[in-house]
Amino acid sequence: AQTVTQSQPEMSVQEAETVTLSCTYDTSESDYYLFWYKQPPSRQMILVIRQEAYKQQNATENRFSVNFQKAAKSFSLKISDSQLGDAAMYFCAYNRGSTLGRLYFGRGTQLTVWP
């Protein structure tokens, strides 16, 4: 079974600083996709970034980037120049590529941003 582990229940960062959220996953598949979603207090789940397992290049979206280590089954999210609006619960998620889409989520990391 696929499992996704986020070992940091809570993290905090000063505004304008950089923070890294950790995620590891367990799978025997070779074709899969990884995602980071953000859930602010409004509870709307928002896609932050996506990574295809077959791509060696780490995905980047503006201030958000990932460090994808396939052999180590690690997928961390780096937020640069943190802003107050980045405060939210962040979920790491896994989806098998070969079959029907079904996201497996970690338990989340609550990020606090201090002014």
Place this chain on the structure above:
Amino acid sequence: KAGVTQTPRYLIKTRGQQVTLSCSPISGHRSVSWYQQTPGQGLQFLFEYFSETQRNKGNFPGRFSGRQFSNSRSEMNVSTLELGDSALYLCASAREGRGRDTQYFGPGTRLTVL
């Protein structure tokens, strides 16, 4: 393009009642998935529909059911509500629902069972 919409946003029910939640996917998306989010269990997959057919199902009792209409809108039904069914129910839509497809979420329906 309009996002995923869910109605109602909030519901309060009592034990033993049943409830129906609705989800309208992004235009052009044919796959709709449902997830339950609770503090204790986190985010859990309920089921996924594509072209009016349930293709995938999570480990939930038969009290949880759903359906999808020809316009891809989906409904989820929970019968004989229990206190433990109190949760945020999230709907997500995707183009084809394959693993490579990104799922986009609605704002959720907050269900409280008294």
